[in-house]
Amino acid sequence: MNDANTNGRDTENSQPDLRDILGTSRSGRKKKSRRYLYAAAAVVLIGGGLGYYYQSRAAGVAYTYTTEAARQGDLSVIVTSTGSVQPTDQVDISSELSGTIRKVNVTYNSPVKSGDILAELDTNKLEADVQSARAKLASAKANVLKARADLGSAKTSMERLRSLVQSRVSSQQDLDAAQFNHDAAGATLQVNEATVLSAEADLRLAEVNLGKAKIVSPIDGVILTRSVDPGATVASSLNAPVLFTIAGDLRHMELQVSVDEADVGKVETGQTATFNVDAYPDRSFPAEIETVRFASETVSNVVTYKGILTVDNEELLLRPGMTATANIVVEEIKDTLLVPNSALRYTPPRESASRGGGLMSLFRPPRMGRSQNRDAGPAATGKRTVWVLRNNTPVSVSIETGSTDGQHTVVKSGELKADDLVITDASARNAG
Structure with missing residues (x-):
């Protein structure tokens, strides 16, 4: 009997205590606390190591600045439009009578005078x-x-x-x-x-x-098109077919361009322009604004206005219908202080200490700073800030800007002077 009791107690003692398994016993709580301490120490060590790494890396970063000197110069504000070269006078010739063409006296490119007989009916x-x-x-x-x-x-x-x-x-x-x-x-x-x-x-x-029956030319000019031959029958009607197209004096032509509605307020009569055609890509031709028509033209919801430019074609290089790209000078500013537009888009690099973000900032490498409103473009006038490199240190300078040609902007006032080196870009490098 005693032996049986003894064996029961031994069996009880050999079974694991439930408190030990759940960690609620005194020894279990001590083990669990030690594990938490080890994990916290590991996090602190890893975070400290990473923080030291990135902070030392940021402290060891140097910057190479790209600069350009502000300068005195002239600035031209350009409006670009596309269009085509056309004769100043162009006449379509038809027959007022029905009949058979007996004779045709001209062909393509034939020069004609007013009153010359182009063709004759039977x-x-x-x-x-x-x-x-x-x-x-x-x-x-x-x-x-x-x-x-x-x-x-x-x-x-x-x-x-x-x-x-x-x-x-x-x-x-x-x-x-x-x-x-x-x-x-x-x-x-x-x-x-x-x-x-x-x-x-x-x-x-x-x-x-x-x-x-004698079809005559109403103007002096040249035959552009001929759509009839001897023996052809013509019928007089409200939509009579065009037999000949005559262009006036090709030594004086016009360039018809489509001016965007955003630019039409800048384009005025008398402004000068230059244009290029595909036939002579290395040559610019002069022109002058004669008028901008009030009537609008809408194509695919894009509103434009027809601008007419006079063109001198003494060399007869230009031909009717040639496509052209015109650069219209809408404003000219002489001897003014100019700053590159890239300098207006530049902002200095942001240091990691000023980025915020708590511990997560330690896991982000330093980033180069660029303009937050680069999409707004540099064309807007008003108060702006540029960075000038003085003694190899960027210094902010406030300026008031004016007109721009897309590459440079006028400085109307401010502390910027000619030959100041304005920063246009920066690149990071390891100081070590």
């Missing part, structure tokens, strides 16, 4: 119409002569009967009949005279149509 029918109109006119004139004779005869008969009535030889009824015949003869004469006028008009119309 005139057989037109000449017959003229002869018919002349015959009708002659007949009408003959009828007038006959009517005048009839009127004279009727007048004589009426006067004779009037005297006979007075002497009571003839009756009043006979006199009334004679009066009627006289009035009718007068009316017939008026009708025939009107017929003569109508016949004369028909003759003039037939002669005009005969003259229109």
